[in-house]
Amino acid sequence: MSYVRLVNVTKRFGDVTAVNSLNFEIGKGECFSMLGPSGCGKTTTLRMVAGFEDLSDGEVWVGDRLLSSPKKNHYLPPEKRNFGMVFQAFAVWPHLSVYENVAFPLRIRKLPDSEIDQRTKEALKATNLLSAANESPDFLSGGGKQRVALARALAINPDVMLLDEPLSSLDPHLREEMRFEIKELQQKYGFSIIYVTHDQSEAMALSDRILVMKLGVVQQIDTPLNIYNHPANQFVFSFIGLSNFLKAIPQDGHVILPDQSEAVPMTLKPPDSLRDAALLSLASRPSEIDFTHMEDPAGLHGIVSRKAFLGEIIDYQIKVGDQVLRVQKGRRDPGPEPGAVCAIHFLRPFWYKEK
Amino acid sequence: MSSIKTKSSFGVAQVILFLSIAILVIVVAFPVLLILFNAFWVNDEFNFAGALEIIKEPQTFQALKNSLIIATGTTIGSTIVGTFFAWLVTRTDLPHKTFMKSMFLVPFMLPSFIGALAWKMLLSPNAGFINQFFIQHLGFTGPIFNIYSYIGISTVEVMYLFPFVFIQVCGALERMDPTLEESARISGAGLFTITRKITIPLVMPSILSGALLIMLYSMAHFGTVAVLGIENGIYNIPTLIYERIHQSGGSFDAIRTGTVLATVLVISAAIIIYAQRKILGSGHYQIIGGKSFRPMELKLRGLRMPLMIFCLAYIAFTIVLPTVVIFLVGSLKTYGLAFTFDNLSLDNYKFILFDYKVTRDAIFNSVTLGFTAAIITMFAGVMISYVIVKMKVRGKGILEFLGMLPFSVPGSVIALGVILAWSGQFGINLYNTVWIILVAYIARYMAFSLKANSAALEQVHDSLVEASRACGATMWQSLRDIVLPLVRPGMLAAFFLIFLPSLRELTVSIMLYAPTTRTIGVAIYTLNEDGETVISAALAGIALIIIILGQSVINHFTKKAGV
Numbered sequence: 001m002s003y004v005r006l007v008n009v010t011k012r013f014g015d016v017t018a019v020n021s022l023n024f025e026i027g028k029g030e031c032f033s034m035l036g037p038s039g040c041g042k043t044t045t046l047r048m049v050a051g052f053e054d055l056s057d058g059e060v061w062v063g064d065r066l067l068s069s070p071k072k073n074h075y076l077p078p079e080k081r082n083f084g085m086v087f088q089a090f091a092v093w094p095h096l097s098v099y100e101n102v103a104f105p106l107r108i109r110k111l112p113d114s115e116i117d118q119r120t121k122e123a124l125k126a127t128n129l130l131s132a133a134n135e136s137p138d139f140l141s142g143g144g145k146q147r148v149a150l151a152r153a154l155a156i157n158p159d160v161m162l163l164d165e166p167l168s169s170l171d172p173h174l175r176e177e178m179r180f181e182i183k184e185l186q187q188k189y190g191f192s193i194i195y196v197t198h199d200q201s202e203a204m205a206l207s208d209r210i211l212v213m214k215l216g217v218v219q220q221i222d223t224p225l226n227i228y229n230h231p232a233n234q235f236v237f238s239f240i241g242l243s244n245f246l247k248a249i250p251q252d253g254h255v256i257l258p259d260q261s262e263a264v265p266m267t268l269k270p271p272d273s274l275r276d277a278a279l280l281s282l283a284s285r286p287s288e289i290d291f292t293h294m295e296d297p298a299g300l301h302g303i304v305s306r307k308a309f310l311g312e313i314i315d316y317q318i319k320v321g322d323q324v325l326r327v328q329k330g331r332r333d334p335g336p337e338p339g340a341v342c343a344i345h346f347l348r349p350f351w352y353k354e355k
Numbered sequence: 356m357s358s359i360k361t362k363s364s365f366g367v368a369q370v371i372l373f374l375s376i377a378i379l380v381i382v383v384a385f386p387v388l389l390i391l392f393n394a395f396w397v398n399d400e401f402n403f404a405g406a407l408e409i410i411k412e413p414q415t416f417q418a419l420k421n422s423l424i425i426a427t428g429t430t431i432g433s434t435i436v437g438t439f440f441a442w443l444v445t446r447t448d449l450p451h452k453t454f455m456k457s458m459f460l461v462p463f464m465l466p467s468f469i470g471a472l473a474w475k476m477l478l479s480p481n482a483g484f485i486n487q488f489f490i491q492h493l494g495f496t497g498p499i500f501n502i503y504s505y506i507g508i509s510t511v512e513v514m515y516l517f518p519f520v521f522i523q524v525c526g527a528l529e530r531m532d533p534t535l536e537e538s539a540r541i542s543g544a545g546l547f548t549i550t551r552k553i554t555i556p557l558v559m560p561s562i563l564s565g566a567l568l569i570m571l572y573s574m575a576h577f578g579t580v581a582v583l584g585i586e587n588g589i590y591n592i593p594t595l596i597y598e599r600i601h602q603s604g605g606s607f608d609a610i611r612t613g614t615v616l617a618t619v620l621v622i623s624a625a626i627i628i629y630a631q632r633k634i635l636g637s638g639h640y641q642i643i644g645g646k647s648f649r650p651m652e653l654k655l656r657g658l659r660m661p662l663m664i665f666c667l668a669y670i671a672f673t674i675v676l677p678t679v680v681i682f683l684v685g686s687l688k689t690y691g692l693a694f695t696f697d698n699l700s701l702d703n704y705k706f707i708l709f710d711y712k713v714t715r716d717a718i719f720n721s722v723t724l725g726f727t728a729a730i731i732t733m734f735a736g737v738m739i740s741y742v743i744v745k746m747k748v749r750g751k752g753i754l755e756f757l758g759m760l761p762f763s764v765p766g767s768v769i770a771l772g773v774i775l776a777w778s779g780q781f782g783i784n785l786y787n788t789v790w791i792i793l794v795a796y797i798a799r800y801m802a803f804s805l806k807a808n809s810a811a812l813e814q815v816h817d818s819l820v821e822a823s824r825a826c827g828a829t830m831w832q833s834l835r836d837i838v839l840p841l842v843r844p845g846m847l848a849a850f851f852l853i854f855l856p857s858l859r860e861l862t863v864s865i866m867l868y869a870p871t872t873r874t875i876g877v878a879i880y881t882l883n884e885d886g887e888t889v890i891s892a893a894l895a896g897i898a899l900i901i902i903i904l905g906q907s908v909i910n911h912f913t914k915k916a917g918v
Contacts, residue, residue, distance in 0.1 A: 089534055
């Protein structure tokens with residue numbers, strides 16, 4: 001089932017290892033996202049797949065075709081790889097009309113004129129650009145330009161589409177719209193997508209699987225749901241969604257707060273494997289903390305230091321000793337007022353060892 | 356709302372506007388108008404046919420043709436050379452690219468007529484060192500190359516003018532978004548196809564605009580043609596104007612021919628400037644990228660070393676060789692002696708710096724003229740640019756039009772214009788004094804000052820002044836404390852952009868000098884004409900040293916300022 005295959009892919013720039021021994025496989029028709037903060041190596045990885053960067057080590061395969069392998073001294077240049085690619089800055093050629101932009105890859109392949117025309121028009125139609133075909137792309141909005149780039153990538157009917165932060169130059173509302181357009185096109189044409197983004201909601205909405213990366217090292221590869229619900233480590237937990245970390249010291253199978261200001265409920269137990277750590281982090285999502293009554297034995301006591309109405313939700317800041325937690329509740333949920341003493345209850349606590 | 360005082364600020368704006376217009380009218384517009392007037396207005400009536408008659412005269416017509424031939428050759432040559440080198444240093448893995456790039460910019464600061472002098476010494480048909488070498492040692496019966504020809508003149512001009520295209524294309528290629536080329540590559544196009552179908556068309560506006568600049572410059576170029584052409588009877592428009600005015604001592608006929616020729620220059624300059632604006636306006640694509648990945652570098656592979664050697668040879672042949680020749684000849688006891696150790700000394704340099712009145716005067720004149728012109732033009736430029744860029748005042752349109760004039764009026768036209776304006780017909784006679792050169796310098800270099808200062812002013816956002824006004828500062832205080840400090844780098848740039856070129860100025864000064872008001876350029880040229888080749892070369896060497904020192908000072912300062 002696997003179609004694109006990266007084996008031990010490594011990229012070094014001088015002394016810096018930008019991508020460290022990356023392994024993953026992508027199925028045909030799968031949407032695969034690479035997610036991480038800037039400088040994590042996701043774009044470099046995509047550019048290695050595209051052929052714009054050499055590999056320092058490892059191999060890239062598509063189907064049974066070897067694309068890059070420094071060991072075997074094999075390197076297929078980008079123009080021979082038959083990918084579609086969309087860039088962040090559109091990269092639409094201003095000296096060609098919309099039509100000629102899209103027809104360009106077909107002309108390079110020296111297809112017969114009738115086929116060029118037919119496939120160009122089909123790609124323009126799929127991206128709702130038919131009416132702008134003869135215009136200069138300079139007159140299009142950012143969204144329009146990105147559609148031209150998409151149509152150009154679609155025209156050759158690629159098996160794999162490489163998308164390098166294609167939506168981050170667009171307005172937020174347009175971004176959401178285009179997200180679904182890309183998804184629809186994928187379902188229609190059945191190509192695989194490798195999608196690079198630093199926007200987690202974009203990755204969540206589009207992807208079948210997500211790869212989370214940090215400093216060139218894979219942190220987790222999994223479905224969006226599993227990444228959210230079962231983060232592999234503290235970095236993934238903090239990178240996806242909002243997160244709280246409460247520091248705690250293990251003691252007799254339970255934990256105490258470092259400043260011992262509040263008693264931590266006995267029900268909040270770290271897993272056995274972490275009992276010998278010097279310091280732990282209790283990780284939680286602001287939406288997965290409930291307020292409870294003061295006598296609840298599972299409640300941790302704190303003081304409401306701020307309450308902000310954000311429209312659909314209310315955002316609380318709770319001080320527990322000298323640490324601060326964020327809690328988010330629906331706007332209909334009556335919560336404590338600023339200054340009040342309250343008790344909170346963690347619905348799904350995660351435990352991580354602090355270094 | 357009656358308490359708002361509009362009157363006083365209105366007054367200040369009007370004063371500045373009036374002053375700005377007055378400067379441009381007196382310095383540029385009036386002399387140019389006089390030229391047009393003299394060209395077409397004869398015996399109290401408009402006489403267009405007469406002007407045509409003058410153009411049809413064999414000698415003037417030939418000069419027009421020559422200007423066009425030389426300019427076309429120079430433009431084509433420079434565009435090819437400039438684009439090719441720009442592509443080499445920005446898009447390939449040529450070794451030592453940074454060094455090459457800085458070397459290719461060196462001809463910018465070297466005066467082309469000094470280069471022409473060097474090439475005359477090297478390649479004049481009979482006496483040129485290279486030709487002699489081939490005849491005496493390699494058995495050639497005649498010169499291998501005659502520099503006194505269209506090809507010779509154009510070749511020398513290309514050597515000094517190609518940086519105009521080079522710098523424009525380099526800039527465009529460096530700023531261009533690399534993904535524009537990458538997306539063509541992923542579309543299946545090879546590097547050659549990408550260069551042809553994507554890269555070149557995208558930088559075409561920059562190539563064309565550089566080419567037009569060269570065309571404009573070459574059409575109106577005096578020095579190279581004066582040094583290399585006159586020998587063989589090749590005159591272009593500026594050299595013929597000079598010849599006529601110079602020979603006749605300002606007779607009516609000579610002035611008439613001069614003004615008609617100058618008019619042709621002004622018109623062609625206007626057409627070129629218009630075409631350039633059109634190209635930059637309509638075709639200037641937004642090709643500047645966001646993410647800055649290094650652009651693809653074409654691997655030259657087997658061609659890497661040959662191309663590097665080619666570049667080094669080009670630099671050695673066009674920059675090092677002429678410079679060395681100037682200094683060597685400048686050290687000779689007598690021209691014609693062999694370059695042996697016995698025949699070389701520093702005596703000539705000592706002589707022209709300390710003993711020879713003509714050259715000492717010339718150096719003093721050039722330095723004081725350049726400094727004064729730079730100071731005056733710098734301040735006038737700030738004021739005029741400020742009105743054009745920042746002020747909203749009625750009548751600004753006139754100033755915008757006048758502000759474009761200095762860009763399109765060639766040096767020889769300015770020289771002729773100031774002769775007409777300041778020779779006593781209008782009550783003031785500056786002819787044969789150093790002041791007439793000063794006025795001409797101000798007119799000639801106003802464009803540089805306007806360009807540098809308006810670029811600096813455009814960086815100063817209006818809100819900065821508004822913020823200062825909101826803090827309670829008056830308009831004058833805001834100008835003094837906010838705007839002026841922020842445009843100081845622009846003013847400094849303007850000063851040096853004027854001071855350095857004026858040290859080597861020839862085109863204007865040659866038309867205006869009197870025996871005691873020679874400038875460095877005039878002294879080099881006239882000494883060479885009088886057969887004082889050795890002294891002239893020594894002075895040229897001194898000029899090169901001053902220019903290179905000055906340029907290093909600028910580079911030092913701009914680096915420090917982080918510009």
